[in-house]
Amino acid sequence: MEDTICAISTSMGIGAISIVRVTGPETVDIVDSIFDHDLKNASSHTIHYGHIKYNEEVIDEVLVMLMKGPKTYTTEDTIEINCHGGINTTKKVMEILLASGCRLAEPGEFTKRAYLNGRINLLEAESVNDLIIAKTDAARTLAINNVDGKLSKQISNLREKIAKILANIEVNIDYPEYTDELEVTENLMHEYLDDITKELNVLVSGAKNGRLIKEGVNVAIIGKPNVGKSSILNSLLDEEKAIVTDIPGTTRDIVEGTITLNGVAINFIDTAGIRETTDIVEKIGVDKSKKTADNADIVLLVLNNNEELTNEELTMLDKYNNEKLLVFVNKMDLEKKLVLPETIKDVIYGNTIDLDGLNTLKEAISNKLNLDSIVNKDMSYLCNLREIDLVNKAEEALKNAQNNLEAGYSVDMIEIDLKAAWNYLGEIMGDSYEGELVDKIFSNFCLGK
Numbered sequence: 001m002e003d004t005i006c007a008i009s010t011s012m013g014i015g016a017i018s019i020v021r022v023t024g025p026e027t028v029d030i031v032d033s034i035f036d037h038d039l040k041n042a043s044s045h046t047i048h049y050g051h052i053k054y055n056e057e058v059i060d061e062v063l064v065m066l067m068k069g070p071k072t073y074t075t076e077d078t079i080e081i082n083c084h085g086g087i088n089t090t091k092k093v094m095e096i097l098l099a100s101g102c103r104l105a106e107p108g109e110f111t112k113r114a115y116l117n118g119r120i121n122l123l124e125a126e127s128v129n130d131l132i133i134a135k136t137d138a139a140r141t142l143a144i145n146n147v148d149g150k151l152s153k154q155i156s157n158l159r160e161k162i163a164k165i166l167a168n169i170e171v172n173i174d175y176p177e178y179t180d181e182l183e184v185t186e187n188l189m190h191e192y193l194d195d196i197t198k199e200l201n202v203l204v205s206g207a208k209n210g211r212l213i214k215e216g217v218n219v220a221i222i223g224k225p226n227v228g229k230s231s232i233l234n235s236l237l238d239e240e241k242a243i244v245t246d247i248p249g250t251t252r253d254i255v256e257g258t259i260t261l262n263g264v265a266i267n268f269i270d271t272a273g274i275r276e277t278t279d280i281v282e283k284i285g286v287d288k289s290k291k292t293a294d295n296a297d298i299v300l301l302v303l304n305n306n307e308e309l310t311n312e313e314l315t316m317l318d319k320y321n322n323e324k325l326l327v328f329v330n331k332m333d334l335e336k337k338l339v340l341p342e343t344i345k346d347v348i349y350g351n352t353i354d355l356d357g358l359n360t361l362k363e364a365i366s367n368k369l370n371l372d373s374i375v376n377k378d379m380s381y382l383c384n385l386r387e388i389d390l391v392n393k394a395e396e397a398l399k400n401a402q403n404n405l406e407a408g409y410s411v412d413m414i415e416i417d418l419k420a421a422w423n424y425l426g427e428i429m430g431d432s433y434e435g436e437l438v439d440k441i442f443s444n445f446c447l448g449k
Ligand SMILES: Nc1nc2c(ncn2[C@@H]2O[C@H](COP(=O)(O)OP(=O)(O)O)[C@@H](O)[C@H]2O)c(=O)[nH]1
Pocket: 223, 224, 225, 226, 227, 228, 229, 230, 231, 232, 243, 244, 245, 246, 247, 248, 249, 250, 251, 273, 330, 331, 332, 333, 334, 350, 351, 352, 353
């Protein structure tokens, strides 16, 4: 990293303070040249009050945080200038830095340097971004846990296990005369693979939770017209978001709104009532409703307690009667005419006038997603697609290893799949491969004895 970069780290708008950040080898020299106090001889991790000056003109009164490497975010010399907020001053300080030898940083370049300089791994770097974009409490907790390296540690431990097995196999092959080293028999290999698979499965299934916490959950509210879908959305959101009338077919386009349950974003999507119709606009709405339901994480089918079940509703019960269906029987304040098939399990009863019914609905959604147990202060799940793709590949490689072992291939053939799994897990954290594996092998065994 030859050059010195700078960027505005706070968001651009009117505010009391803006932070301009500088990092790289020339950091101290550059900032010293535009600051009216000596920074070159100052000790590290100190704060300096003074003025940014350019061509004898005072630009701003600032605080300069001087942090010399390696104990900095990027490990390089870093300075943060706390200048006055507001667009003009902040931009001016940036302009002066650029004119004095800094280069404008690319997005994420400070964190990229932290990674390339070995201070954090790729998983932790990605988690920094997750922390910045987190919209809910759960997403924030997950991100900060991942930044702190809990997940990295879990993955590193698993890789360590795989590396030990690989080392064992290598020693068996290359140094058969070392009889004191453990011989990897087929039985032992089965044991090893089962153990690793179990640990990997925890990561794979945890990733589902990670996605749910990071991205939130989509709940499609569907049902025939006039059962109270839009009323439910409005009551949940506590605002008149969707139009409610007693005219069937009022909702035609999708209306959405988000609430938080256990710190997780739950996005409710109100849809047009599903029915046969010749109205072209309503028909498009009905098609959209069906698509929304197909793509949703949870389908909330609303029925009217005051009406008998229709064939169309039976079809919907049938179609979504799997993991993702929740049935809400609305209008319980009216006379009961609805009879539900006994096979339908997850049913909540209520009305949109009385809040209790909706609290039960919220609870049912939380239970269905298991939010109570998956959201906790110690959680650590993979949640980025790049990472999840790699953990799935690692799982695939392990399955191959299992299959090949069962098919009677020799243990050293299994080594190829194990190596692949080890590599994929390493890629999650951006580790380099062969060299590290070689080092590992020889650090585990005292072959020179
Ligand atoms: N009695 C009663 N009427 C309700 C209830 N929920 C909604 N409604 C009424 O049912 C009609 C249709 O409601 P709406 O939310 O527009 O239904 P949608 O077509 O399914 O979106 C409106 O007149 C609502 O006021 C309820 O729990 N009890």
